[in-house]
Amino acid sequence: MDGIIQSLGVIFSLSGIAVLLIGALLGMVIGALPGLGPSIGLSLLIPFTYTMSPELSMLLMISLYTSAEYGGSISAILLSTPGTAAAAATAIDGYAMAQKGKANEAISISLTASTVGGVLGGLALLLLAMPLASLALQFGPAGYFAVGLFGLTSVAALAGGSLVKGLLGAGLGLALATVGIDPIAGTPRFTFGQFELYEGVPFLAALIGLFAVSEAISLAEKQARKKPLGKTRVGHVFLSLGLWKETWRSMLSGSVIGTLLGILPGVGGNIACWVARDYARARDKNPEEYGKGAANGIAAPEASNNATVGGALVPLLALGVPGSPTTAIMMGALIMHGLHPGPQLFTEEPTLVYAILFGVIIASLVQYLVGSLFLPIMARTVLLPEGVIAAGIMAFAVLGAFAIRNLMFDVWLTLGFGLLGYVMKKLSFPVAPVILAMVLGYLIESNYRTALVSSRGDYMIFLTDPISVLFLILSLISIMVPIRRAWRARRAASHSAA
Numbered sequence: 282m283d284g285i286i287q288s289l290g291v292i293f294s295l296s297g298i299a300v301l302l303i304g305a306l307l308g309m310v311i312g313a314l315p316g317l318g319p320s321i322g323l324s325l326l327i328p329f330t331y332t333m334s335p336e337l338s339m340l341l342m343i344s345l346y347t348s349a350e351y352g353g354s355i356s357a358i359l360l361s362t363p364g365t366a367a368a369a370a371t372a373i374d375g376y377a378m379a380q381k382g383k384a385n386e387a388i389s390i391s392l393t394a395s396t397v398g399g400v401l402g403g404l405a406l407l408l409l410a411m412p413l414a415s416l417a418l419q420f421g422p423a424g425y426f427a428v429g430l431f432g433l434t435s436v437a438a439l440a441g442g443s444l445v446k447g448l449l450g451a452g453l454g455l456a457l458a459t460v461g462i463d464p465i466a467g468t469p470r471f472t473f474g475q476f477e478l479y480e481g482v483p484f485l486a487a488l489i490g491l492f493a494v495s496e497a498i499s500l501a502e503k504q505a506r507k508k509p510l511g512k513t514r515v516g517h518v519f520l521s522l523g524l525w526k527e528t529w530r531s532m533l534s535g536s537v538i539g540t541l542l543g544i545l546p547g548v549g550g551n552i553a554c555w556v557a558r559d560y561a562r563a564r565d566k567n568p569e570e571y572g573k574g575a576a577n578g579i580a581a582p583e584a585s586n587n588a589t590v591g592g593a594l595v596p597l598l599a600l601g602v603p604g605s606p607t608t609a610i611m612m613g614a615l616i617m618h619g620l621h622p623g624p625q626l627f628t629e630e631p632t633l634v635y636a637i638l639f640g641v642i643i644a645s646l647v648q649y650l651v652g653s654l655f656l657p658i659m660a661r662t663v664l665l666p667e668g669v670i671a672a673g674i675m676a677f678a679v680l681g682a683f684a685i686r687n688l689m690f691d692v693w694l695t696l697g698f699g700l701l702g703y704v705m706k707k708l709s710f711p712v713a714p715v716i717l718a719m720v721l722g723y724l725i726e727s728n729y730r731t732a733l734v735s736s737r738g739d740y741m742i743f744l745t746d747p748i749s750v751l752f753l754i755l756s757l758i759s760i761m762v763p764i765r766r767a768w769r770a771r772r773a774a775s776h777s778a779a
Contacts, residue, residue: 284631291336291636292643300337301644304344305651311345312352314670318365319349320713321496323610324488325674327617328681335618336636342611343590343637344644350586351395351648354579355656358387367586370554374571374578381574386524390576391583392652393520394532398584399645401536402543402591406598407638409544413599414624422732424748425601429725431752432602433718435545435759443709444763450705450714457482457715458722465730477690484613486691487719489678490698491705491712492606497674498703500667519653528580531561539585543592557585591641597622598634601724606713609720616720 291297311322322345330338353365358375371391378387420428433451460471461481472478535557542553561581562571571578594611596602601623603609612622620630627634682695702712736742743749 284635287632288336288635288639291334291632292340292639296337297340300333300341301344301640301647302651304341304644305348305648306655308345308348308350308648309352309355309652309656312349312364312368313355314364317349317496317670317674318353319346320606320610321492321674322346322349323607323614324485324492325677325681327485327488327610327614328684330614331617331684335615335620335630335633338614338618339611339633339637340640340644342614343640344647346607346611347395347399347587347590347641347644348648348651350590351392351399351583351652353586354391354395354583355388358391358579359384365586367554367589368582370558370582371579371586373558374573374575377572378574378576378579383574386521386576387574387579388656389520390524390528390579392649392656393525394528394535394580394583395587396645396649397529397532398536398539398586398588399590399648400642401533401584402540402588403638403641403645404591405540405588406591406594406641409595410598410634410638411627413595414627417600417624420748421746422728422735423743423746424752426725426728426732427743427746427749427752427756428600428602429721429728431756431759432596432600433714433721433725434756444760444767446708446710447714448760450711451718454715454718455722455725457487458719458726464723464727465734475690477686477688482719483686483691483694484616484719486682486694487698488610488613488716489682490695490700491702491715493674493678494695494699495702495706495712497671497678498699499706500671500674503667524576528576530564531557531577531581532584534560534564535581535584536588539588540592542585543589544595553585553589554582557581587645594637594641598626598637599624601626603717603720606716609713609717612720 292301307326308319308322311317312319323342326342326345330341333341350365350367353363353368354371354375355364357363357368357372358379361372361376363369363372375387375391378384433455434448458481460478461469462479463470469479477483538557538560539553542556558571558578558581561577562568565571565575565577567575593603593605593608597608597612601612601621603612603622615622620626620633678695678699679692682691683689705712705715732742733740743753
């Protein structure tokens, strides 16, 4: 109870309310700008949270995360250009409705559905995280190694179109994670005489470079958008009673789907939005309306997008395994504050844990409040040209890279990772597995080696521990499923060609 009371005191303090409001405003703007998203927004935000308390920094990041997931629907509806990948399904019916002069109705549906999804996803996090964390306390080193491996293989398999490219990205991230002091022997390795690398490759430099700087370079290549905002300006965004009665079932089903898929590492809103839309369409009395401005075609995917936020935080808090690039960034922020997500966090930092658990729900409500008041103004941000956005990202990226350790080495490293990320995007290599592997590298390596030390080099420890066996099987399945899918697609293509 002390942890609950103290966490609520932090949330409803003047500082807590301020960071929730700031995070919601920033998140909507970042989500609405095509090409950006919660991952880039959080990567730019981390340096400025370093001097804050862990509770306030997490509240700020959660608020930005939830609002950015919603913000992607603004440009999806007004410009048919999803601000985030998770808003791609919303663009189909949202833009069609806006073309009919119903932009207000479309945005009001997306805002309400996102709020409902965020609240229900937060409730699921509140109910599931603690029991799962209690179970995770029974895990040994072999079990933790297998859990980390499962999280890594899941994201590597689902992050891009090619399994091989995803696994190569994960391999690069694991290689980068070995730089620095050996966690078992305590000796430096792969530092090449650079004292700046003794603590490892700076996670923040890699994060900002791979996500933010690479995106800034890509945006600088594009010409300024000249597409008009739409036929109507955005006015009120309050959902009418008639639209609520029409869409509440789709909001509920989308929230459940988003929560369940968010818990699975590597899935997230990118897939949940399409699953939720397809489910709503299959159960709708008028499926032929989908693609022509169906209200449920907006409600279902938008509810699922924000529900994945609470779902994705379940494995992060309970197991210490991030299941998406955004939660990997949040894990990196906790590590920068000297904290390690996992079941021990519930006993060591109960105030922080409850601030996160309640923060997801309250941040969703703040998102609705901020959206209702400021969306007519913020909707104009989608007209900013790419050159202006790119310049702003680069300025914040360089400032953030230098701010943590006050070293130009980190700035040059950030720019180097930016070029690497740009090349990877050009070659269709997913960036997410690299970041996730850097975060999970310590967990995987240290528990792998600790398990072998405790078993005196007997690899059977990984096959005799039931938790290890379970997650090793899940890791194998996560790799085999995309291989089977690709084989079936190739076989179907050859049959159609014949």
